[in-house]
Amino acid sequence: MRIKKVIANSYGEALSRVKSELGDGALILSTRSIKFNKDRDADRCSSLVEITAALDHDSHRETVAAGIGEVGRKEWMPEARGEELRELRSMIASLLTRTDKAKAMGLNEAQLPVYEKLIGRGVNDRVAARMFETIHSREQREEGDPFMGESDIATIMKGAVKCEGPIQLKSGEPKVVALVGPTGAGKTTTIAKLAARFALHQNKKVAMVSLDTYRMGAWEQLEAYGKLMQVQVSLAADRSEFVHVMQEYRDMDVVLVDTMGKSHRDPDYCRQLQRVFEAVPQVETHLVQSATSQESVMSECFKQFGPLGIDRVLFTKLDEAVHFGILFNCSVRHRIPFSYFTTGQSVPEDIEVAAEDKVIRLIFN
Numbered sequence: 001m002r003i004k005k006v007i008a009n010s011y012g013e014a015l016s017r018v019k020s021e022l023g024d025g026a027l028i029l030s031t032r033s034i035k036f037n038k039d040r041d042a043d044r045c046s047s048l049v050e051i052t053a054a055l056d057h058d059s060h061r062e063t064v065a066a067g068i069g070e071v072g073r074k075e076w077m078p079e080a081r082g083e084e085l086r087e088l089r090s091m092i093a094s095l096l097t098r099t100d101k102a103k104a105m106g107l108n109e110a111q112l113p114v115y116e117k118l119i120g121r122g123v124n125d126r127v128a129a130r131m132f133e134t135i136h137s138r139e140q141r142e143e144g145d146p147f148m149g150e151s152d153i154a155t156i157m158k159g160a161v162k163c164e165g166p167i168q169l170k171s172g173e174p175k176v177v178a179l180v181g182p183t184g185a186g187k188t189t190t191i192a193k194l195a196a197r198f199a200l201h202q203n204k205k206v207a208m209v210s211l212d213t214y215r216m217g218a219w220e221q222l223e224a225y226g227k228l229m230q231v232q233v234s235l236a237a238d239r240s241e242f243v244h245v246m247q248e249y250r251d252m253d254v255v256l257v258d259t260m261g262k263s264h265r266d267p268d269y270c271r272q273l274q275r276v277f278e279a280v281p282q283v284e285t286h287l288v289q290s291a292t293s294q295e296s297v298m299s300e301c302f303k304q305f306g307p308l309g310i311d312r313v314l315f316t317k318l319d320e321a322v323h324f325g326i327l328f329n330c331s332v333r334h335r336i337p338f339s340y341f342t343t344g345q346s347v348p349e350d351i352e353v354a355a356e357d358k359v360i361r362l363i364f365n
Helices: 011-022 058-068 070-075 083-093 098-104 112-120 125-141 151-158 185-199 218-229 239-248 268-277 293-310 325-334 355-363
Strands: 002-008 027-038 039-056 176-179 206-210 233-235 254-259 284-289 312-316 339-344 349-351
Touching: 002 011, 011 027, 011 039, 098 312, 112 125, 112 151, 125 151, 125 185, 125 325, 151 325, 151 355, 176 185, 176 268, 185 206, 185 218, 185 254, 185 312, 185 339, 206 239, 218 233, 233 239, 239 268, 268 293, 284 293, 293 325, 312 325, 325 355
Parallel strands: 176 254, 176 284, 206 233, 206 254, 284 312, 312 339
Antiparallel strands: 002 039, 027 039, 339 349
16 A cells, blocks of 8 residues: 655645546545645635545555655655554554554554554544553563563553542641532532542541532532531631631641632633632642543643642542543543542442553443
8 A cells, every 4th residue: 555645736636646647546545634824824724635545455555554655755754753653554544454553553463452442432543552652662672572562551541540549638637628529520529439538537637618609519529428427517608718717727637629610621710729729828739620521622631720730640530431441541641549449329439440451441341
């Protein structure tokens, strides 16, 4: 197979060049329009057309599958580097036989089933490709049996997941922990579960503070949990009220702060929280994410709440999720430790400390 990228003034011209260089048997892989302003005049916008096409040919198959042949690199992949190269390999792989598909992804045939299983379980294809590239580099440096099985890849993945255990309390001052995240992630119920762990299981002095003055019933829900557990609960509408509440709770072991859920598209909300948290030293921030979320939405949440300084990631609704590769993708891409996992609505039972083994079992089982 040979790949060719053509740029022309129109689709017809680009297609004509593809047929001229690759013949009538060429397969169109993708097309896109490249727009640019002419003389900085928005009303005089010009465009070009880019077509990526492929021709299946036995003499080129080995070069394409490897994705790094000198002839191919010069003729049809002059710009392919890093992520672009991995994306192109993945696109090519879908057109090849099983043997050639493995070569295109940089795998041997024994590794391909593991790769396909990971993708089926929600691991991002580019994350998986980078992982296998790392493994191959390691094999080239070290002697011994080549990497083959699922247990080996599970061990590699476990090393890439970072968990740092439960919330660690301080001596002589309250540990302040704030849960932030999008609407519907389960922050309020999770706050109650954490409060129950500390108050009922560890006999610690616990208080809960709600900053959510907008959502209907949010304060009442937290107050009801507080009465059941005999835990103090307060509402703070702004920065000054938060400071006053924290003064009242200066003798507590832990203060758990519930926040309002907001869309990741709201840029002002994070700045408002920042002003509130700055009034109290050393607030530990846990970003609450639902395991059922789309990965694109999760990435936007990291961008939104990043300015707060996210210390931990807490995943909820594991009992509702179908695939768990998103947990691995999150750990690899953001490198922020996990704190807890929740698996239902029961308080305090449905919460556990996050562990690397748990993430791997969820993905492979």
